[in-house]
Amino acid sequence: MTEKVLMKGNEAMAEAAIRAGCRHFFGYPITPQTEIAAYMAKQMPGRGGTYLQAESEVAAINMVYGAAAAGARAMTSSSSPGISLKSEGISYLAASDLPCLIVNVQRGSPGLGGIQPSQADYWQATRAPGHGDLHILVFAPSTVQEMVDMVYEAFDLADAYRIPAMILADGLLGQMMEPVRFPDTAAPAPDKFSWAACGHRGERPHNIVNSLILQPEDLEALVRRRFDRYEAIRQKHTRCECYRTDDAEFVVVAFGATARIARSAVDQARTAGLRAGLLRPQTLWPFPSDAVQALSQTARAFLCVEMSMGQMVDDVRLAVAGAKPVRFFGHTGGVIPTPAEVLHEIETLAGGASV
Known part of the structure; x- marks a missing residue:
C-alpha cells in the first residue's frame, strides 16, 4: 500500500x-x-x-x-x-x-x-x-x-x-x-x-x-x-459488516454515510445499557438478506435508518419476513440524521419492542 x-x-x-x-x-x-x-x-x-x-x-x-x-x-x-x-x-x-x-x-x-x-x-x-x-x-x-x-x-x-x-x-x-x-x-x-x-x-x-x-x-x-x-x-x-451484533437485541441497518452516524448512535446506546448493534450492507445488490435473516433469530427488533423516505427498509422487511418488528427512521431532501436522533429511535424501539 x-x-x-x-x-x-x-x-x-x-x-x-x-x-x-x-x-x-x-x-x-x-x-x-x-x-x-x-x-x-x-x-x-x-x-x-x-x-x-x-x-x-x-x-x-x-x-x-x-x-x-x-x-x-x-x-x-x-x-x-x-x-x-x-x-x-x-x-x-x-x-x-x-x-x-x-x-x-x-x-x-x-x-x-x-x-x-x-x-x-x-x-x-x-x-x-x-x-x-x-x-x-x-x-x-x-x-x-x-x-x-x-x-x-x-x-x-x-x-x-x-x-x-x-x-x-x-x-x-x-x-x-x-x-x-x-x-x-x-x-x-x-x-x-x-x-x-x-x-x-x-x-x-x-x-x-x-x-x-x-x-x-x-x-x-x-x-x-x-x-x-x-x-x-x-x-x-454479497458483503456486509456487522458491528457489535453478537449479542445485539436491537439491530440498526444503515448503509453509506448514514452508517457512520448509526455507528455513533450504537456506541451511545451501549453506553446507556442498551444492547444495540449495526448491520451495514456493503453491497446493495446483491443485498445481504441472509445476514439480516440470521440476526432476526436473536434480535428483538430492527431499526432501518436512511436518508430517504424509506427504501432499503423494504429489503430489510423481506429478509426479516415478519419474524421481528422493523422500524424505519429517515430524513430526506438533503437533511442528514444526527446520532442523537438515531439514539432516540433505538430507545423508543427498546421501549416498545416487546409489544
Whole structure:
C-alpha cells in the first residue's frame, strides 16, 4: 500500500479508477460529483487515458457502451438526475453483457431537487437501473478508503461477470476528506476479451455486441442464463459488516454515510445499557438478506435508518419476513440524521419492542 494521503472522496475514486486500469472516462458535470470529472480531465491525458466531456448524460453512457464493447475499462459518473438520463444506456450495457463502472454521488431529489446528500436512489440502483429483467452490481462505501477499495473490486467483478457495476455514494462522502492508501498493484494491461469487438485481424470470427434478440424463446434463454450468473454473484459476492451484533437485541441497518452516524448512535446506546448493534450492507445488490435473516433469530427488533423516505427498509422487511418488528427512521431532501436522533429511535424501539 502507498503512504496515506489526504483526499476528497470524489477525487480519491477518480485516482483509484486510473490506478485500476480505467483509461476511458466519459461524463457530464453535475453537483456534487463534478470533482470526479475535473480530476479525470487533468489526469487522464498524461497517464495514457482519454477524458471526454460529452454533450449530455445520454451521450456519456453510450460512449461508455462503445469503449466497453471494445474491451476497454471505461467509466462514467453523475448524480441522481444524471443517472436517470443514463438509465436506458445502462440497460443496453447490461443486455449486451458489458462491464463498466458507473458512479452515482447522490443528491436530494426527485427532479432536480437539491445538491445536499441523499440516499433516495436506492430503489433506482437496486430495482430499476434500466428497463427490463436485469441487475447490476451496487456497492455502498461508507468511508473514503472504502470508496477507493470498491473501485478496484467493482472493475474486477464487472470484468469477471460481464456486468455493469455501480458505486452508490452520496454528496457527503463525495465531498468528505479523509486519509487514504492506494494498493501498490500495477494497473492491469488492457484486456482483449474473447468477446470484444476490437478488430479480428483475420485471426478469429467477427464479434458482434448486440442487445436486440427478436425471437422470444432466444431472448428468454439468454435472460435465464444471465440470471444464473446473477445467482452466482449472490452466492459469492454479497458483503456486509456487522458491528457489535453478537449479542445485539436491537439491530440498526444503515448503509453509506448514514452508517457512520448509526455507528455513533450504537456506541451511545451501549453506553446507556442498551444492547444495540449495526448491520451495514456493503453491497446493495446483491443485498445481504441472509445476514439480516440470521440476526432476526436473536434480535428483538430492527431499526432501518436512511436518508430517504424509506427504501432499503423494504429489503430489510423481506429478509426479516415478519419474524421481528422493523422500524424505519429517515430524513430526506438533503437533511442528514444526527446520532442523537438515531439514539432516540433505538430507545423508543427498546421501549416498545416487546409489544
